[in-house]
Amino acid sequence: MQMSLAQTIARKCRNLGRQPAFTIIWLFPVWLLLGLYRALILSVPLKRMAPFYGQDVGASAWVPLTGDRQTSRARQIRRTIALAVRYCPWDANCYPQALAARTLLRFYRVPHAIYFGLERAKGARDLSAHAWVMSGPISVTGGQAFAHYHVVRMFVGRGLAPEGKA
Numbered sequence: 001m002q003m004s005l006a007q008t009i010a011r012k013c014r015n016l017g018r019q020p021a022f023t024i025i026w027l028f029p030v031w032l033l034l035g036l037y038r039a040l041i042l043s044v045p046l047k048r049m050a051p052f053y054g055q056d057v058g059a060s061a062w063v064p065l066t067g068d069r070q071t072s073r074a075r076q077i078r079r080t081i082a083l084a085v086r087y088c089p090w091d092a093n094c095y096p097q098a099l100a101a102r103t104l105l106r107f108y109r110v111p112h113a114i115y116f117g118l119e120r121a122k123g124a125r126d127l128s129a130h131a132w133v134m135s136g137p138i139s140v141t142g143g144q145a146f147a148h149y150h151v152v153r154m155f156v157g158r159g160l161a162p163e164g165k166a
Contacts, residue, residue, distance in 0.1 A: 022076045023083060030084040030100055037096035053102065053114050053155035061151040064111035064160050066136030074112070074135035077104045081141055097141040098131040106157060110135050113156045115142075117149025 003011070016024065040049065050056070066074065081100055085092045098114050105112040112135040119128045130149045132142020139145075 019083070020076065020079070023080045026077075026080045026104070027084055030080050030104070031087060033100040033103055034081075034084055034088055034092040034096045035090060037099040038090050038092060041095055041099075050155075052099075054157050055155060055160070057154050057156055059152055060154045061115070061146065062113075062154075063134045063136065064113055064156060066111055066138075070108075070110045071136050071138055073108050073110050074105065074138040074140050077101060077108075077110075078138060078140045080104075094131045094142050098133045101133040101140045105133070105135055105140065111157060111160055112140065113154055113160075115145065115149075115151050116153040117145060117151050119149045 016027075019027075078101075081097055081104075084100075085097060102112065102114055112133055115132050115134070117130050117132070119130065128149075130142060130145050132145040132149075133140040
């Protein structure tokens, strides 16, 4: 049985109403951020965007520690971004997701790191690139990518880099 448009909208509104307040408040702004970052990625050279990512700490692979409240906030941000991505009519792959996560984590002053990694498929000449964000034990975007991708660049918020990396 096929649902009418009105039934579909009503069901989606009920489902949205079941979401935590944080997700309801941030869903539309995150959706817009994903679109904005997608447009920037397509139009602005990487070199000009890199300063926005934070402090470049090279090809490191460590994770900034978080407290309980910060970990909880990182989970909320992860849930909101995942929901917003489901409703994007544009390609909201790992890269715009990582930038949107960085924006919210920075806004809430949650320690985090953005990683850029590469993977070579066995026997293949092609490389696969990925971006992901970690905050303490939480993979905010990009999943548990450390097992599959070699970190080629890592960026952290100001003041989080170890001495000698700033």
